Amino acid sequence: MEELLAKHRKEQKDLQARITQKKKSATKKSRKGINDECDRLQREVSERQQAEIAQLNGEPEQPVDGLEDLSLDASDEVRGSPDQENTEPPSETTSSLQSSSSATPQSSSPRPKKPNRQKARLARRAAEQAAQSAIAAEEAANQTDHRGNEKEVMDGVFKRLQLKEVEINPDGHCLFSAIACQLDKQGMSLKPDPQRMILQPSTQSRIDTVASPKHDGYRAVRAVAADFISDHKDDFEPFMEEPLDQYTRKIKLTAEWGGQFELQAIARAYGVEINVVQGDGRIETIKPGDEQESKQVIWLAYYRHTYGLGEHYNALYKDT
The missing domain is CATH 1.10.287 (Helix Hairpins)
Structure with missing residues (x-):
């Protein structure tokens, strides 16, 4: 069994x-x-x-359809009419059937066991x-390891360009924190050149109250990026899906993630070139928009799969 x-x-x-x-x-x-x-x-x-x-x-097999009718017809033919039954002795075939019939009730063979249906159902x-577990395991084995592939490609670019990665806390401020760390590392102020933009009083206050560029410098960079976008709304507003005032308020006062708009605003406000290493090995460069080549270069690493919260930026330095 x-x-x-x-x-x-x-x-x-x-x-x-x-x-x-x-x-x-x-x-x-x-x-x-x-x-x-x-x-x-x-x-x-x-x-x-x-x-x-x-x-x-x-268990005995089910009888074939019509078998019982055939046996009844055969019995009638053997028995014949009542007159024949009285005058003729029983034939050999009739005796054998009667003998077999009379012996059947006296048979002492054990009754066959019924199959254990519950056991078969559990099996x-x-x-x-x-089967389902095997299919799930096969599907999992065939899935692409996006996180591992992304990290492998990024490490190869870092090694080739002699870049050293600095982890930034993945808290929604990572882009602005990475920029603040880079500006401080290169001896630049969190306050942009006045010839590039005039700061609002609230933004100047945020810059003046920064305790450490590495820890809360993102507050100043957020305010600078928001003010620059507001001052140059013709360059940004046509591409926005919400009102400009609402957008810049989120950038300045919340943990809204930064993206392409903020990278452009930061590069132009501080007059720096920003190079972003992508997960597929590409390097995206954002120029400050000046005719003269910028001498200050900021490097960032942009991840899409490696960090659990989603998109993330880390700071990069030339490994000297």
């Missing part, structure tokens, strides 16, 4: 894999036909397995679960 159940489990596993593959390849038009075919396959395998279990347990369920 154990060998048969093991064989049934394997058949159920193989069938489940076939059914899963058929359903995955189904289209909207062919889905109903494939579902019907899958139900038929499942029913045929189930019926065949139940029949094999019944045969192993010694089928275990086989289905094993």
